Amino acid sequence: MTLDELEMKCKDCTACELCEGRTNVVFGIGKKDADIMLIGEGPGENEDLQGQPFVGRSGQLLDKFLASIDLSRDKNVYIANMVKCRPPKNRDPKPEEQDLCIKWLREQFKIIRPKIVICVGRISAQRLIDKDFRVTKQHGEFIDKNGTLFMGTYHPAAILRNPNNKELAFGDWLKVREKIEELGIEI
Ligand code: URA
Numbered sequence: 001m002t003l004d005e006l007e008m009k010c011k012d013c014t015a016c017e018l019c020e021g022r023t024n025v026v027f028g029i030g031k032k033d034a035d036i037m038l039i040g041e042g043p044g045e046n047e048d049l050q051g052q053p054f055v056g057r058s059g060q061l062l063d064k065f066l067a068s069i070d071l072s073r074d075k076n077v078y079i080a081n082m083v084k085c086r087p088p089k090n091r092d093p094k095p096e097e098q099d100l101c102i103k104w105l106r107e108q109f110k111i112i113r114p115k116i117v118i119c120v121g122r123i124s125a126q127r128l129i130d131k132d133f134r135v136t137k138q139h140g141e142f143i144d145k146n147g148t149l150f151m152g153t154y155h156p157a158a159i160l161r162n163p164n165n166k167e168l169a170f171g172d173w174l175k176v177r178e179k180i181e182e183l184g185i186e187i
Helices: 003-010 017-021 045-050 057-068 097-112 122-128 156-161 161-182
Strands: 038-041 077-081 116-120 142-145 149-152
Touching: 003 097, 017 077, 017 097, 045 116, 057 156, 057 161, 077 097, 097 122, 116 122, 116 161, 122 149, 149 161, 156 161
Parallel strands: 038 077, 038 116, 116 149
Antiparallel strands: 142 149
16 A cells, blocks of 8 residues: 555544544655654644644744754655644543554554654654653663664654753754764665
């Protein structure tokens, strides 16, 4: 199955009640065989309206971090979320919603086959790296999982709330750049 075919299927998903409030399914965006994949939490209001991940203020900051290390959703990364439909009032996606949605992400991984996965924020890091993941303690650490490197970093929304974290987050993105060079990944 291609990524486009998977997206078509995902758009009809009614597995959990988040489908009831959605304007659009936010499947993901970017290079279809990207070596670097970013996983956020779930769509917010702007993302739900536009059908694309990280298009609000958080997304603008994320794009700045990416640009600082020569990455962009237009060229060389793929961006998706743990859940594809907007949780009401921007609450955290519930574990059972994530359980029902993760099959789409697994299929995305299988097709895209990224070498590096960046978990943007606690929700995806706790689900994909370690259930007790603490962003403040473990951000910037790469963990090899069956040949794919996973790293968790600050969510841009957390940085907008507390700008003191910006330098730390920037350091994480510089580590991504170093890892890309170390692995000889062509971007
Ligand atoms: N926050 C996320 O985690 N994902 C988005 O797509 C937008 C905001």
